[in-house]
Each structure stands twice: as structure tokens, then as C-alpha cells.
Amino acid sequence: MKSIRECRLYTFVDSAYLQGADPARVATQLCDGGSDIIQLRGKDWDPDRILATAEKLQKVLSAYNVPLVVNDHPDIARKVGASYCHLGQEDFFEAGYKHIQQLQDRSNPICWGLSTHSPRQAMRAIDAAPDYIAIGPVFPTQTKPDARPVTLDYVRWAKENVAIPWFAIGGVNESTIREILSAGATRLCIVSAILLSSDITRSCKQFRKFLD
Secondary structure (H helix, E strand, O other): OOOHHHOOEEEEEEHHHOOOOOHHHHHHHHHHOOOOEEEEEOOOOOHHHHHHHHHHHHHHHHHHOOOEEEEOOHHHHHHHOOOEEEEOHHHHOOOOOOOHHHOOOOOOOOEEEEEEOOHHHHHHHHHOOOOEEEEOOOOOOOOOOOOOOOHHHHHHHHHHHOOOOEEEEOOOOOOOHHHHHHOOOOOEEEOHHHHOOOOHHHHHHHHHHHHO
16 A cells, blocks of 8 residues: 555545546546545535445555545544545544544554644644645635635745645646646645546546646
């Protein structure tokens, strides 16, 4: 399985953008397109549906040696054998946690990612010892329409100050990718620009070319 430092193209099976498509089929298309790591994000799904989908995705991703990330649900991540769980600020710090070890199960350890939206949040997140952090949203995004963009200034700051793996996220598409990379990002999370394309595999390959 790829380590997080080897991962550059981070993609999603996001319930908000599936448009009736089979999640396992989408995951296969993402892997065929060169995704390094894939997150299951089901904000509008109940836990049972997330669990059932995660089990299917884990089978697909294991065959490609691509790590699965489960958003928001550490218990589901552990149950299906996912490599990672990703948490937002509200799910970690606002829930009273200060260090990843407070959530870690020594008998079934997993890796962790945390969302950040400012340099202050990034430094606090790094102190919590996750395996990676997300930087964003860089630009406005329908994935999180109420979130204030952090702009390229945060990307530039991360380049100079963050030593652990970090991924730029939010509004990453073919029109913005060049300036995000020029600002110093080397790893990207891409959601709607891939999932809403007419050919998911081809879209992944195009973004892969930018990163390579």
C-alpha cells in the first residue's frame, strides 16, 4: 500500500457528486486514472450505508494498492480495514481532542488526516500528530459553499512552514491548478472537477499529468 508521502493525487467518492453512479465503479475509474488515495465522503448518508459502501470500496482499492480514507467515522474505518480516517476541525478539536493518540486504538491502529483553514489551525493540527493535513478551501467550492476561501497565501505559507504531507483542496480544476502548483502545492485533493466530468478516468489522467 502506498505511503502518504508517495500520494499526490487525492480523489473522492463523494455522495454529493455520484449522480446515481455505483460507488465501486467510480472507485475503479479513479484508480484506473491514477488516483493515489481515495476518500469516501458521505455527509448525507447514514452510518449503515457508509459502512456498506466502505466495505465495497476497500475490496476495489486493495486490488490497486490504493489507500482508502473514511471521512468522519473512525469506527467504520477500522471495521473495514481502511488505511485512514479524515476529520474536520469540528470533529476533532471542537470535540475536545488535542492529540491523535486520544483516538487511536492500539489493537487496530489507523492513520489520520485533519482539515485546516488557516496557519493557526495548521500549527495546532501538526501538534496533534496526524499523518497529513488538508489546506483549504483554496478557492470557492460547491463542496463546501459556506467556507471562506483561504487563498493562495495559505498555500505559500504551507510550502514554507509545513513539513508533514499536506494537500491543497477546494476549487482545484483545470483553470486553477497551475497557480496552485506555482504557489507551492505538490499534492492535491480534487473532488467535483473529476466526479462531475464526463469521463472520470480521463479526467484523473489529465490532473495526473499536471502533478507529474
